[in-house]
Amino acid sequence: MPRELETAVHPEKLKRVVIEPVTRVEGHGKVTILLDEDNRVHQARFHIVEFRGFEKFIQGRPYTEVPVLVQRLCGICPVSHNLAASKAMDVIVGATPPPAADKLRRLMHMGQMLQSHALHFFHLSSPDLLFGFDAEVGKRNIAGLAMEFPDIARQGVGLRKFGQEVIRMTSGKRVHGTGVIPGGMSKNLSCEDRDWLLAEIDQVVRWSQEAVNLIKRLYGDHKDFYNDFGYYRSSFMSLVREDGAMDLYHGGLRAIDDKGQTIFDHVDYSHYGDYIHEEVKSWSYMKFPFIRSQGREEGWYRVGPLARVNNCDFIPTPLAEAERKIFKEYDEGRATHATLSFHWARMIEMLHSAEAIRELLHDDDLLSNDLVNTGERQLRGVGVIEAPRGTLIHHYRINEDEQIVRANLIVATTHNNQAMNEAIRQVALQYLDGQQLTEGLLNYIEVAIRAFDPCLSCATHALGKMPLEVELINAEGARVQHLIKDSDGKHHA
Amino acid sequence: MSGTITIDGKTVPFTGGQTIMDAALEAGVYIPHLCHNPEFKPHGSCKLCVVEANGRNVTSCTMPASPDMVVINDTPELNEDRKALVQMLFVEGNHICPACEATGNCQLQAAGYYLHMQSPRFMHFYPPRRVDASHPDIFLDLNRCILCELCVRASRDIDKKNVFGISGRGIDSHLVVNSESGKLGDTNMTVTDKAAHVCPTGAILIKRKGYTMPIGKRTFDQKTLREFHLEQQKRVEPKDGPDGG
Numbered sequence: 001m002p003r004e005l006e007t008a009v010h011p012e013k014l015k016r017v018v019i020e021p022v023t024r025v026e027g028h029g030k031v032t033i034l035l036d037e038d039n040r041v042h043q044a045r046f047h048i049v050e051f052r053g054f055e056k057f058i059q060g061r062p063y064t065e066v067p068v069l070v071q072r073l074c075g076i077c078p079v080s081h082n083l084a085a086s087k088a089m090d091v092i093v094g095a096t097p098p099p100a101a102d103k104l105r106r107l108m109h110m111g112q113m114l115q116s117h118a119l120h121f122f123h124l125s126s127p128d129l130l131f132g133f134d135a136e137v138g139k140r141n142i143a144g145l146a147m148e149f150p151d152i153a154r155q156g157v158g159l160r161k162f163g164q165e166v167i168r169m170t171s172g173k174r175v176h177g178t179g180v181i182p183g184g185m186s187k188n189l190s191c192e193d194r195d196w197l198l199a200e201i202d203q204v205v206r207w208s209q210e211a212v213n214l215i216k217r218l219y220g221d222h223k224d225f226y227n228d229f230g231y232y233r234s235s236f237m238s239l240v241r242e243d244g245a246m247d248l249y250h251g252g253l254r255a256i257d258d259k260g261q262t263i264f265d266h267v268d269y270s271h272y273g274d275y276i277h278e279e280v281k282s283w284s285y286m287k288f289p290f291i292r293s294q295g296r297e298e299g300w301y302r303v304g305p306l307a308r309v310n311n312c313d314f315i316p317t318p319l320a321e322a323e324r325k326i327f328k329e330y331d332e333g334r335a336t337h338a339t340l341s342f343h344w345a346r347m348i349e350m351l352h353s354a355e356a357i358r359e360l361l362h363d364d365d366l367l368s369n370d371l372v373n374t375g376e377r378q379l380r381g382v383g384v385i386e387a388p389r390g391t392l393i394h395h396y397r398i399n400e401d402e403q404i405v406r407a408n409l410i411v412a413t414t415h416n417n418q419a420m421n422e423a424i425r426q427v428a429l430q431y432l433d434g435q436q437l438t439e440g441l442l443n444y445i446e447v448a449i450r451a452f453d454p455c456l457s458c459a460t461h462a463l464g465k466m467p468l469e470v471e472l473i474n475a476e477g478a479r480v481q482h483l484i485k486d487s488d489g490k491h492h493a
Numbered sequence: 494m495s496g497t498i499t500i501d502g503k504t505v506p507f508t509g510g511q512t513i514m515d516a517a518l519e520a521g522v523y524i525p526h527l528c529h530n531p532e533f534k535p536h537g538s539c540k541l542c543v544v545e546a547n548g549r550n551v552t553s554c555t556m557p558a559s560p561d562m563v564v565i566n567d568t569p570e571l572n573e574d575r576k577a578l579v580q581m582l583f584v585e586g587n588h589i590c591p592a593c594e595a596t597g598n599c600q601l602q603a604a605g606y607y608l609h610m611q612s613p614r615f616m617h618f619y620p621p622r623r624v625d626a627s628h629p630d631i632f633l634d635l636n637r638c639i640l641c642e643l644c645v646r647a648s649r650d651i652d653k654k655n656v657f658g659i660s661g662r663g664i665d666s667h668l669v670v671n672s673e674s675g676k677l678g679d680t681n682m683t684v685t686d687k688a689a690h691v692c693p694t695g696a697i698l699i700k701r702k703g704y705t706m707p708i709g710k711r712t713f714d715q716k717t718l719r720e721f722h723l724e725q726q727k728r729v730e731p732k733d734g735p736d737g738g
Contacts (some may be wrong), residue, residue: 058625061624062594062626062632062700062703064700064703064704065592065662067590068704069591071590093701098559171708172709173708176591177708178704179705179708182703187709188707401626402632402700403624
């Protein structure tokens with residue numbers, strides 16, 4: 001692993017290339033690369049330059065308000081924050097939600113997973129995968145996709161829409177709803193809404209299957225490239241169900257190392273602090289978590305779709321399980337650590353989400369009015385969920401007056417911080433080292449970051465599609481090359 | 494004294510002691526307002542209900558109706574002024590609707606919608622305001638107080654407890670709690686008090702209620718501020734005479 005690229009020995013003698021902001025990700029980040037006279041890479045870092053401050057400013061607020069407040073961390077996966085915080089508040093109100101509420105939450109979460117994965121694959125990443133990483137930049141976006149591959153674009157929009165409708169029907173709004181409350185839900189699913197979803201769901205499952213087939217085809221067409229692009233091995237962490245099944249809503253923490261050996265398994269997530277620590281580095285607002293037993297240097301890991309598909313013993317829906325087996329066996333398991341395999345795993349999860357929704361829709365509990373439980377109030381609560389981008393930890397303490405006094409949020413993108421840095425260092429060595437830089441080559445770096453589907457807004461506790469500015473500065477500090485990409489994708493020097 | 498007045502050309506009857514607001518609401522004519530509530534003596538602080546009566550701008554909730562008074566109410570100019578007042582209220586406090594439990598049930602928010610408020614317009618003050626969670630059942634968040642004094646009036650006139658008051662002058666005016674510590678938890682207020690349920694915004698919240706009311710069922714999901722206030726009038730027997738007058 002190219003760890004030596006984290007910090008150059010003599011940075012003052014090197015040229016600095018900046019990719020800022022990184023585009024087609026959620027939030028605001030930048031990449032800096034230090035090069036010598038021969039364009040050899042000496043340092044590559046992925047920095048998060050946003051500061052959000054949620055953990056601080058929710059202090060003093062009543063705990064009932066917090067699940068709705070913290071979901072404003074994000075416009076893409078607010079449901080995940082809402083659910084993780086609500087699970088923590090379930091503990092604080094001392095109540096396990098009744099079965100109907102549990103199923104409604106799971107339905108909402110699967111809708112969230114579906115829409116977020118569809119957004120990432122079709123809108124943000126497929127332009128790279130379908131047109132090529134260094135294809136004409138004006139084409140490499142969702143508009144270009146709609147022109148050349150209208151059926152694919154339409155399915156992407158349709159999948160996202162369906163997911164958003166599931167969220168609206170269970171939470172009250174497509175974005176930032178309020179249906180989940182401590183101890184349960186405030187509303188059930190209406191018969192009318194259930195019937196609408198049932199009428200659509202078979203098509204949604206079909207489209208999700210087609211999406212898996214699409215990424216398989218892309219992978220197969222360029223097998224060596226997909227296998228090798230930013231390749232490295234790492235540990236993985238995710239929740240798994242008691243029987244080892246993939247469970248995106250609830251379970252115990254499992255971590256496996258880069259050889260597939262178990263580091264820990266079925267850990268009660270309320271004790272996450274005994275297993276994971278966070279390191280702060282001066283050059284990023286985002287912390288660097290690591291698995292305590294593996295140490296600061298070697299303890300980093302990946303979370304998200306790739307981690308979940310690798311970690312689980314099986315997926316509890318048949319179509320997705322069949323795809324998981326194909327994935328695991330592909331090219332003698334080589335795909336299981338590849339950076340671009342995140343896309344493949346993500347589509348398998350999207351298929352699982354669609355199947356899970358179909359199963360849930362046949363459960364009459366969704367129409368029940370037995371929606372809330374109460375119990376004895378506690379002063380500490382931890383809620384963990386598998387958000388679209390990976391394991392999401394919310395941890396709160398309240399005082400006797402029911403105000404938040406402390407909050408700690410570890411979001412998926414934060415877990416992946418070191419891994420994303422490893423990925424860009426690999427790609428920088430593989431493709432940029434010694435080369436004259438072009439926008440297309442720099443996009444290779446972004447492709448590696450994009451594979452993780454990072455949410456930088458969430459990770460620092462803003463807005464995507466911002467303009468990209470690349471500066472090439474020589475050893476004397478003079479600017480020798482300057483490229484600007486506007487938010488509409490146009491380039492000028 | 495009784496008789497009729499005209500509001501925007503419509504003849505409206507009134508009886509002795511009624512204000513322009515009382516007469517208007519009883520006749521189903523809506524004058525936007527926030528601090529007025531027919532259950533309590535009028536107060537005249539929010540100024541949303543300002544109308545032109547016989548050529549003079551007056552607060553309709555405190556101005557007694559008089560025979561043949563000509564009132565102008567629903568004009569673009571007056572509604573624009575009302576919108577500006579609401580916009581000022583929004584920036585004077587810290588009204589973060591997306592994270593407020595009162596969203597959907599808040600009259601300030603509903604007034605914003607009713608008056609077609611599209612933006613805050615003025616610079617936010619972001620004032621540092623106190624939050625008081627000391628009461629076991631009631632949460633007091635002064636970030637959202639608009640100084641309508643409905644809690645002051647309810648506690649004084651109905652609950653007979655005088656829990657709340659206003660201190661300071663001008664821009665420094667603020668709600669205070671009548672206890673030695675200044676904390677709500679040290680008063681004799683209870684969750685069943687009228688004062689716990691009259692706040693038009695989210696400044697006084699009942700603890701542990703949170704977002705139990707789903708979207709779609711909240712007050713202003715189902716009706717406009719106008720409909721809400723006209724229905725409120727029908728439910729209540731108005732009290733006589735302006736505050737102190």
